[in-house]
């Protein structure tokens with residue numbers, strides 16, 4: 001089960017972040033962060049702390065360079081490793097773009113670790129068994145994208 005790097009388009013990621021209603025005291029985690037575009041934009045725009053977890057070394061290097069370029073070293077943390085080894089209780093908000101199989105595999109871990117009130121937004125793919133509090137379609141650059149918003153304690 002492997003998911004390649006497919007970046008979330010800018011317009012779609014902005015809508016994901018606004019659905020999460022991020023505040024400065026939030027901690028956003030993006031498991032499978034790719035080039036860290038989501039975590040960088042979240043910290044840059046909303047001032048929150050953001051953590052990107054990515055297994056591919058060349059993408060992690062790219063993330064570190066981008067974080068430096070944006071001067072966000074005090075706000076963005078990049079973790080090189082397996083998203084299944086991370087402890088998610090630190091998060092108050094999560095972004096997912098992982099595909100149906102990884103969403104299904106990650107689900108029990110998120111159910112165990114996320115604190116009540118934590119928001120999760122998933123791009124294109126539902127988290128099976130969770131009840132979304134909002135579903136939205138965003139016009140992407142190439143095709144429409146579905147966004148699913150969940151809240152721990154309400155959706156699961």
Ligand SMILES: C[S@@+](CC[C@H](N)C(=O)[O-])C[C@H]1O[C@@H](n2cnc3c(N)ncnc32)[C@H](O)[C@@H]1O
Nearest residue numbers: 004005006007008032033034054055082083097
């Ligand atoms: C579809 S991309 C999404 C990237 C980014 N979140 C975005 O929306 O622009 C999925 C990313 O997850 C990473 N990934 C897949 N499995 C992983 C794992 N077990 N641990 C860490 N990263 C993983 C891939 O390398 C890829 O960069």
